[in-house]
Amino acid sequence: MPRTTIYEAQTIRLQILMPDGSVDRSLMPTVDDGQILALYRGMATMRAVDEKALKLQRQGRMGTWAPLRGQEAAQAGVAHALEPEDWIVPAFREMGVLIMRGVPIHHIMTYWVGDSRGAVHPDFPRILPTAVPVGSQLLHGAGIGMAMELRDEPHAAVAFAGDGASSEGDFHEALNFAAVFKARTVFVIQNNQWAISVPFSKQTVVSSIAQKAHAYGLPGIQVDGNDVFAVYVAVKEALEQARAGRGPSLIEAFTYRMGDHTTADDASRYRTKEEVESWEAKSPIARLRLFMTAQGLWDQAQEENLRTEVEGLIEEEVRLMESRAPLEPGSMFQHMYADLPWNLKEQMESLQAEVAS
Ligand SMILES: Cc1ncc(C[n+]2csc(CCOP(=O)(O)OP(=O)(O)O)c2C)c(N)n1
Ligand SMILES: [Mg+2]
Numbered sequence: 001m002p003r004t005t006i007y008e009a010q011t012i013r014l015q016i017l018m019p020d021g022s023v024d025r026s027l028m029p030t031v032d033d034g035q036i037l038a039l040y041r042g043m044a045t046m047r048a049v050d051e052k053a054l055k056l057q058r059q060g061r062m063g064t065w066a067p068l069r070g071q072e073a074a075q076a077g078v079a080h081a082l083e084p085e086d087w088i089v090p091a092f093r094e095m096g097v098l099i100m101r102g103v104p105i106h107h108i109m110t111y112w113v114g115d116s117r118g119a120v121h122p123d124f125p126r127i128l129p130t131a132v133p134v135g136s137q138l139l140h141g142a143g144i145g146m147a148m149e150l151r152d153e154p155h156a157a158v159a160f161a162g163d164g165a166s167s168e169g170d171f172h173e174a175l176n177f178a179a180v181f182k183a184r185t186v187f188v189i190q191n192n193q194w195a196i197s198v199p200f201s202k203q204t205v206v207s208s209i210a211q212k213a214h215a216y217g218l219p220g221i222q223v224d225g226n227d228v229f230a231v232y233v234a235v236k237e238a239l240e241q242a243r244a245g246r247g248p249s250l251i252e253a254f255t256y257r258m259g260d261h262t263t264a265d266d267a268s269r270y271r272t273k274e275e276v277e278s279w280e281a282k283s284p285i286a287r288l289r290l291f292m293t294a295q296g297l298w299d300q301a302q303e304e305n306l307r308t309e310v311e312g313l314i315e316e317e318v319r320l321m322e323s324r325a326p327l328e329p330g331s332m333f334q335h336m337y338a339d340l341p342w343n344l345k346e347q348m349e350s351l352q353a354e355v356a357s
Contacts, residue, residue, distance in 0.1 A: 008206050008207065008211065009206075009211035009214055011207060011208035011210050011211050011222050012221070012222070013222045013223065013224055013254060014027070014221060014222070014223040014224065014227075014230045014233070014234055015223070015224040015227055015230055016028055016029075016224075016227055016229040016230045016233065017224075017227040017228065017229045017230065017287055017288065017291060018227075018287065019226075019281060019282050019283075019286075019287050020287070020290065021287050021288075021289075021290025021291040021293070021294055022291075022294075023229065023291060027229075027230075027233070028229060029229055029232060029233045029236070031229070031232070033295075033297055035080070036288075036291075036292060036295075036297065037292075037297065038080070039076050039077075039080055039228050039232075039288065040285075040288050040289065040292060040298070041306065041310075042072075042076045042079065042080070042096070042099065042100040043072040043073065043076045043096075043228070043284065043285050043288065044285065044306055044307070044310060045099055045310050045313075045314075046068060046072045046075065046076070046095070046096040046099055046100075047069065047072060047285060048307075048310045048311060048314055049095065049099065049105055049108075049314060050065075050067050050068055050069050050095075050259070051069075052314050052318065053065040053067075053109065053112065054067065054259075054263065056109075056318065057112075057263045058263075061113075061322070062109065062112050062113050062263075063112055063113050063114040064112060064262050064263045064264055065112050065262065065263050066092055066093045066261065066262045067257070067258070067259030067260060067262075067263075068093050068094075068095055068096050068259075069257075069258040069259045070192065070226070070255060070256045070257055070258030070259070070279060070283075070284070071093065071096065071190055071192060071225070071253075071255050071256075071257065071284075072096055072228075072284050072285055073225060073226050073227060073228035073231055073255070073284030073285075073288070074188075074190045074225040074226070074231055074253035074255045074284075075094060075096030075097045075100070075190075076096060076100060076228050076231075077227075077228045077229070077230070077231025077232040077234075077235060077253075078097060078158060078160075078188055078231060078232075078235045079096070079097045079100035079101060080100065080228075080232050081232050081235040081236040081239055082101070082158065082239070083155070083239075084126075085126065085155040086126065086155050086156050086157065086158065086239065086243075087126045087127075087128070087141075087144050087155070087156070087157035087158070088101065088124075088126065088127045088128065088157075088158055088160075089128045089131075089137050089138075089140050089141035089144065089157055089158065089159040089160065090127070090128065090130060090131065090137065090160050091130075091131050091132075091134070091137055091160050091161055091162065091165070092130050092131065092132050093162070093190070094160050095108050097160070098121075098127065101124065101127065102124075103121060103123075103124055103127065104317065104320075105313070105314060105317035105321075106317040106318070106320035106321035106324070107121070107321075109317070109318070109321045110321055110324065111130055113321065115324075115326065115327055116327065116331070116335070117327065128140060134161075134162070134164055134165050134168055134195075135161055135165035135166075135168030135169075135170035135171050135174075136170055137159055137160070137161065138159050138161050138165065138170050138171055138174035138175075138187060139170050139173060139174045139177070140159070141157045141158070141159020141174065141178075141183075141185050141187065142159070142173075142174040142175075142177045142178040142181075142183050142185055142248075143177075143183075144157040144183075144185065145157045145159075145178055145183030145184040145185030145242065145248060146177070146178070146181045146182075146183045146185075148183075148184040149181060149182050149183055149184050149245060152245065153184070154243050154244070155184065155243055156184045156185065156186055156239050156242035156243045157183075157184065157185045157186070157242075158185075158186045158187075158188055158235070158239070159174070159185055159186070159187050159188070160188050160189075160190065161187070161188075161189050161190075162189065162190055162191070162192060162195060163189065163190075163191040163192065163193065163194075163195060163200050163203055163209060164194075164195025164196070164198065164203060165189070165195075166189060166203060166204065166209050166212065167195075167203050167204070172212075172216075174187070175187065175212070175213065175215075175216040175218065175248075175250065176216045178216075178218065178248040179216045179217045179218045179247065179248060182245065182246075182247050182248070183242075183247075183248045184242040184243060184245065184248070185242060185248040186235060186238040186239055186242055186248065186249050186250075186251065187248065187249070187250045187251070188235065188251050188253060189209050189250065189251070189252045189253065190225060190253045190255055191209055191225070191252050191253065191254050191255065192225075192255050192256055192257035193255075193256050193257065194257050194261070194267070194271070196261045196265060197261075197265075197267075197269070197270040199271075208220075208222045208252055208254075209222075209250075209252040210222040210250060210251070210252040212250070213249070213250035218247060218248050218249055218250060219238075219241075219247075219249045219250070220249070220250040220251075220252070221234055221249070221250075221251055221252070222251075222252040222254055223251060223252070223253055223254065224253075224254060225252075225253030225254045225255030225284075226254075226255055226256070226282050226283065226284040226287070227284070227287070228284060228288055231251075231253055234251050235251060238251060255284075256279040256282070258276065258279060258280070289303070328355075329351060329355060330348055330351055330352055330355070333347075333348045
């Protein structure tokens with residue numbers, strides 16, 4: 001009997017914009033200067049919001065925050081490929097996608113101060129609420145894509161998850177359902193190398209998440225997630241396929257979580273400084289700036305103007321977030337049960353009495 005061979009599919013990583021700011025012209029998408037500037041502006045805004053949120057948390061002005069530092073290109077590339085009618089199905093680290101979609105920053109921050117009004121987006125009905133149960137949102141993304149296929153709607157859903165989510169049953173169920181029912185869904189997995197303290201090497205023995213798509217019969221591609229052009233090209237093509245009813249795709253954006261998992265974590269306890277520094281050299285923002293500078297599109301003065309403008313915007317957004325009247329404390333009892341069980345009713349009444357006094 002021949003020994004059974006374990007076959008690992010070969011994964012190609014799409015890369016267009018190199019860390020030194022040079023590009024592979026043969027793969028470069030058609031993007032005009034305005035689009036490039038919009039991508040850069042979006043990424044710079046994400047970085048500034050991230051930095052501000054960390055400061056607010058340290059000052060006790062924010063409950064927690066899940067830093068997206070390092071993942072700006074992965075999020076900007078997707079956001080830029082979306083059309084207004086496409087659905088966004090986020091996990092909990094997609095603040096950058098929301099910012100580029102136009103969700104006000106103060107509204108995004110509201111969620112992280114612990115106010116449930118920030119979890120939902122009444123002004124953006126095609127953005128689902130933040131999903132903290134890891135991987136659960138992938139099934140919602142598959143379901144929305146199935147509905148669009150059934151109704152023959154020329155739009156698509158993008159469902160986000162991390163590398164850790166690829167170990168959840170939900171991930172496999174979502175891919176399988178999506179493929180079988182030709183869901184108009186694009187799955188974007190931001191492989192940031194860590195699921196809290198669990199490294200990617202403990203999620204799977206194969207070298208990419210992209211190749212898992214093949215088991216379910218949908219195209220899977222890995223892209224350099226710190227390369228905004230590669231992410232944009234891959235997602236744009238996958239979205240066009242999905243909108244036309246030609247089936248779902250999986251895109252693995254190979255990137256790095258530069259910060260802690262959340263402000264409740266201390267990543268220095270489980271990963272080395274050298275590892276983090278090696279990724280600093282692959283920074284998604286720096287490489288786009290190098291490219292733009294080489295093209296004559298960007299200079300120091302523009303950089304400083306943008307920084308001042310974005311800082312001003314964020315200060316105003318924080319002011320708006322902090323000036324919003326807080327939710328009535330009893331609202332925590334509102335959304336779980338249609339009929340409140342007696343013990344919770346008792347607690348609610350006791351809280352109401354306390355607040356009244
Ligand atoms: C079902 C479930 N299990 C565990 C957790 C606790 N938890 C929150 S985030 C996380 C890691 C997620 O890692 P990954 O999917 O790679 O996303 P990332 O945080 O890196 O963006 C875990 C285990 C959870 N929220 N839900
Ligand atoms: Mg991760």
